Amino acid sequence: MTRLEGTGDPITRRQLLGAAGTGTAIAAAGCLGGGSEDDTGSGDRSDEEVGEGATNRYGESLVDHPGDEPIAFVDGQHCPVCRMTPASYSGWHCQLAHENGEGAVFDTPGCLFAYYAYQPVEEPVTAGWVMGIEADDLIDATEAHYVLVTDSEATADEPMGPNPRPFADREDAVAYLEAWEAEDLTEEDVISLDDVSQEHAEIYRGSRLP
Template structure:
């Protein structure tokens, strides 16, 4: 269960919110009527990312292979085993990413209209793939202090207490528990922290 706005939401509801949010983000990126202007005129470049896995069962993560490329940056996820991420759409397609920052960009700028039914990311500092729909993402923003692929990435933790412990130890900037989010909280602004040049 995830808490949102003071109430708990289940995994199915969370996945529904992710699907709705991704569709709304794509509509905004493609120039529909949005908050930034009646004609959809805003600062977004209109980038849209396609699923790059033809068959993803959605119940469990698929294995990463050397033949895969990140759906956002085209880098090889197996070159970054401590950062890999992936997701599955309801229609059986999916996408793989070299980093959670690219996962964020895809979520807000996917061309797929099919809802997300599963997502996974490597837990920070490990090679353990965790359920990203239930994970806790620490939003670090100091790229100079990070030694990450693709410049900078959020830190992924399965356990909220581990995320809190990390932000308390992260000296380059003052972070609070407000800097820990769930996947359902990823929007264009958050994704731009990590892949603004690709959105």
């Protein structure tokens, strides 16, 4: 169970959400290898190429994305949130596409949550793909059901952990949370992409927000 910094008292996921709402959420775990915030790569847009509507640093790593199907994860791309290389994390990587043909790739769904909550461009997200936690393949990120796993000890080996768990079917998501023993979860802890808020971004990537 996650514990508040400086205390021995365990806290629940809902207490974490409340803490995030007041600006006192625990910062997300650091990177597990690969990349730094100063990295650049051929998959990122140059300053001149970043859309005129970009409003925060996440816009510095936009890529061309037609949105009709997933684009390939390649070494030149960098996650706009943590600057790691999504191609190195095949079990977790994901991507989103905006209506204007721009998009972003992420090493983890936790980073995708942060980006979605703080989108750097005005054009809406029209498509996305995320690795299903049990499907071992990309699923529709806009239709997926996400289990809000937050226990830092149980997810210590994950890149940028903890991360929400994506499922194509809600029934599978509910079955997963019922089997998850690290913390008490209910069906309220299964959300859609449309539900993702800045509070969720604070929980998952509090130290990486724009």
